[in-house]
Amino acid sequence: MRDFIKIMKALSDQNRVVILKLLQQRELCVCELRELLGLAQSTVSKHLKILEGARLIDYSKDGQWVNYRLADSEDNPYAAALLENLKQWLDNDQRVAEAASRLPFVDRSTLCGR
Amino acid sequence: MRDFIKIMKALSDQNRVVILKLLQQRELCVCELRELLGLAQSTVSKHLKILEGARLIDYSKDGQWVNYRLADSEDNPYAAALLENLKQWLDNDQRVAEAASRLPFVDRSTLCGR
DNA sequence: TTTATATATCGCCATATATCGATTTATGGA
DNA sequence: TCCATAAATCGATATATGGCGATATATAAA
Numbered sequence: 105m106r107d108f109i110k111i112m113k114a115l116s117d118q119n120r121v122v123i124l125k126l127l128q129q130r131e132l133c134v135c136e137l138r139e140l141l142g143l144a145q146s147t148v149s150k151h152l153k154i155l156e157g158a159r160l161i162d163y164s165k166d167g168q169w170v171n172y173r174l175a176d177s178e179d180n181p182y183a184a185a186l187l188e189n190l191k192q193w194l195d196n197d198q199r200v201a202e203a204a205s206r207l208p209f210v211d212r213s214t215l216c217g218r
Numbered sequence: 219m220r221d222f223i224k225i226m227k228a229l230s231d232q233n234r235v236v237i238l239k240l241l242q243q244r245e246l247c248v249c250e251l252r253e254l255l256g257l258a259q260s261t262v263s264k265h266l267k268i269l270e271g272a273r274l275i276d277y278s279k280d281g282q283w284v285n286y287r288l289a290d291s292e293d294n295p296y297a298a299a300l301l302e303n304l305k306q307w308l309d310n311d312q313r314v315a316e317a318a319s320r321l322p323f324v325d326r327s328t329l330c331g332r
Numbered sequence: 333t334t335t336a337t338a339t340a341t342c343g344c345c346a347t348a349t350a351t352c353g354a355t356t357t358a359t360g361g362a
Numbered sequence: 363t364c365c366a367t368a369a370a371t372c373g374a375t376a377t378a379t380g381g382c383g384a385t386a387t388a389t390a391a392a
Contacts, residue, residue: 109232109235112229113349115223117223117349117350134369143352146352146371149370150349150351152369165359167360168358182307189299193295193296197219212368231379248339257381258383260339263341264379266339282336284340326338330338336389336391337390339386341386342384343385344382347378348377348380349379350378353372357370358368358370359369360366360367
């Protein structure tokens, strides 16, 4: 039950759902997500922590960046089912579509560093 | 998105999930749920209102009782998917199993007035 | 019509959550 | 070694949520 509730809570916030929808397209670092969501960096980090705690996303470090991606949730039926469902859902949502449309133009090297 | 979030929020509480699992067995009135959950009547009503707002449950009046049941969510893909998933999930959860085991012995006519 | 009872609503409180700015930590480059 | 920068953590605040008891509403029975 605890795992299930954790996933439901993680999915109970619009910004976190948008993050998952964006990660369906490609891996993203925190600064790219910050730009796409228009939130403070600390807020994005906190959201990512919650998604990670629910085992909906994973990350790997790439130098100074941390790349986040959808979790490979073989051993996690709730996460697997919801992530699968989410692939079909919400593509036409205003906020998702708006952020996704800007995704191709977001690039960490122009955004962050020099 | 709003509908989706509403469903996720509705499913983000253990007691509400237990209610849905119990309603998989049969229709239940508020006083039966109050007994099975061990919560105040007003609290149960509030939970039911939230589940109803997410269109996960429906009700019909039967005299002084109000019978709640799982929603017939044909036109509601999010609710349909989650309710379907929930049928497979959480049967072995401690709280769900405990409440479900008492379900056969709960009867509105003994519970509520005589 | 009065009374009893099942349910809904209201008001309150304690806790949880979303957000931000400031600070800390970690990594890469000078 | 020192500095710049990406990300994490901390601290504060405003809002949301879950719980209860008290009250209001609706229905059935007397």
